[in-house]
Amino acid sequence: MGVIDFLASVADRIPTVAKPAPRPSLYRRLAWTGIVLILYLVMSNVPLYGIPAQRAGSALDIQRIIFASSAGTLMELGIGPIVTAGLILEVLIGAKLIDMDLSDPEARRKFTAASKTLALLFGVFEASMYALGCRYWSFTGNPLTGCSAGWGERLLVVAQLSFAVYLVILMDEMLQKGWGIGSAISLFILAGVARGVVWSLLGYVPGQVAYGLIPALIRNPSVTLLARPNGFPDLTGFLATLAFIALLVYLQAMRVEIPVTSPRLRGIRSKVPLQFLYVTNIPILLVGILVADLQLFAGLLGNILGRDSGLLRYYSEFVYYITPPRGVIQSLQNPLRTLTFAVSWLVLSVLFGFLWVEIAGLNPRDQAENLVKSGLEIPGIRRNPRLLEGVLAKYIYPLTLLSSLIVGLIAVTADVLGAYGSGTGILLAVGIINQYYTMISYERSLETYPVLRRLLGKEV
Template identity: 45%
Template sequence: MGFVDFLATLGEYLPAVTKPKDRPSLATKLLWSFIAVIVYLVMASIPLYGVTSANSFLSNFLAEEIIFASTQGTLAQLGIGPIITSGLIMQILVGSKLIQMDLAKEEDQARFTEAEKGLAFVFILVESALFGYVFTRTAGNIELSAIVTVQLIVATYIILLLDEMIQKGWGLGSGISLFILAGVTKIMFWDMFGIAAVSNQNLPVGFFPVLISDIVSGKNILSLIVNTSTTTPFQPDLVGLISTIGLIILIIYLTNINIQIPVTTQRLRGIKTTIPLNFLYVSSIPVIFVSVLGADFQLFASLASYISSPASTVLTDIANAFFFPPANVPHSVFALVVDPIGAAIYAVVFIVLSIIFGILWIDVAGLDPATQAQQMVEAGMEIPGMRNSPKVIEGILARYIYPLGFYSSLIVGVIAVLATFLGVYGTGVGILLAVTIAIQYYNLLAYERTLEMYPLLKRIIGE
């Protein structure tokens, strides 16, 4: 039995959610999606029993909290991290042909899903044990470490089941997207309207409560334009608010730009159509990889401090290049004045790695010209005036795909860096994820609503 077969077998024996027998109505899907979000938010608000050092260990993990929809020191400490990590690893293994699976076949697709679930459970066990040890290391109590580990295993597996419930048709879209959107929205809402600071999550008092308080008490509100305080480095300011609105509009605009490639089909001769390639071809994948890589360096640096001080120092120096601004420096445009060299290093590292990861993702995720050309030929599509050969179509697509991959990776990297420099609410990576997910849900809601209004379409498309 191979490793993938072992994971698939493990996934089959784990508790699972069954698919609905009949297609649920839109109202039912919205209800179950709402319930899943409420359960996730409740878990993200319940502290882990026995944990007192979460803040000291994970003080700079805001980027990972955004990507993994996690919350420090709570039952949602791991969030969707194990699910995303297992999914990315399995996709890379399949895309790079390291494991032979044809996801077009129903049998291989089911095996892939079960293996992905099994791998996610392995990550849940490992990460829960790791965090259970780290959170209770000062107490030196094995029983307390076991209690924290069990809490994390149960809570994270519940999150996995919520994601599985939504993906199997009970809800809309995927639980991963829904939880990320909920997490980013919560942080943005708190940055604007939070009435109290939550120190262990780096959540300050919101901009508008501070503004109202300063006006009522007669204080100078000019200090709210740009945060220059080292005592409240995470305090939102006016520049960050305006930048947040501007970047959301920019991302929506870029997301709706498509490059149209003219094609015809063999079944409908004479009828021409187009295949759209999104201008942000690799979406926000590059900045996700860069952020996760930096967060992993931080994690390893923290763990290495208990094993080897020199190794911890090296890892910390590397991790610092992935994050800006440094500790106790205002998270605003003022940080550029305080640490311009650190800002330049951060920008170069983040943008260059975004481009590298974006190009690599095209090849390993099946977005490369060769794979796309083969899919077009198998679907009976052809480019007018060109021979219906995969090699010919691949040459045409290569003119579009690789430049799109490069420029889209560059653009999302620059947006994330600028967002960090301007102190946007919810971080640049968070805004990129939230806006793209919100657009996907808007299109999904429109699709579901159309099917309910015109039931005949269900038969036509096989729903």
């Protein structure tokens, strides 16, 4: 039995969500999606039982954006274990270290089940490291033995965080199996970005400095808010947010079209559209996951080794120089950090872009095989997969390089200018909103035209 088979067999013994029968209406599915979103927001504000009151984390922390997490609450781990588990399995399969054809429905089922088991294991591991490292309590000397909390309190926190990860998995399964629309992972990321944008505009803590742009403007209208220190939201970031949202909407509508024809339907020509942003927001998402995991590991390492560890200092400094600055002032205060952040993110974006194209079956070889299987051909080119691959490579690889650089530049520039929700968050939010718009339009068409549903083989 292989690793995937073992993990899948474990998942088969874990309670899951059954597919609905019959298929709910669109409005009912939207209602269930809203309920899942409300549950996430509630969990993001329910503090963990047995820990001291936590300080509110920064709304622009990359862990909060990528992992949809909330410090000191049931959503402390957020979707981190789920996306990390899925990413690891996809990389292993894409690198052929695990032999699996994800186009096969049974293989896809095993992959999903294995991801669920691995996500639960990651959740238990991260929760255990938080508890062992005395993350939520004070300690003297060794955090393992000198923690102010007893082992009963620590085990209680581990149980709460692990159960929260399991609930997130169930909510994601619930939406993806037909009770709702889209996936809970995307929904929670969008909610986290939206919360960060609202906090940047309206955030205010009584008795303290006005964090948000509007409260700061009301409190002292005579002060220029073009740039604010300490990473606080400013007018430059607000204008950058609007500009990059408009730019992304425009870029996502651009297509590169390849002319095709069908031998069975002589004289009928069509075009296969390739998105100009061929890799969409995947490269920057993968970069964000990597950096967020590095930040998370730095926290775990600090809890276990102690804050004065030399190894931790070097590691934390490395992570600091590849994490985004917050706004123009922070970017200018440390130009070296800004430069290393920009270069590292652009390089990683390109690497992850090409990696994703190979893993996801978007490379010229797989696309050529899809054209042949669908009975299409490019005019003037014989229906030979190798010849088609050569033609498609002239489109796909330049698009991969260009789109990876573009999304990387947008994310880097938005962070340097202090865009609300972070550059990564804006990229993800715009892409998720576009996906939801497409899915809702599709589902609406199926309900409006039942004949179309039968032609597509959808259940009634």
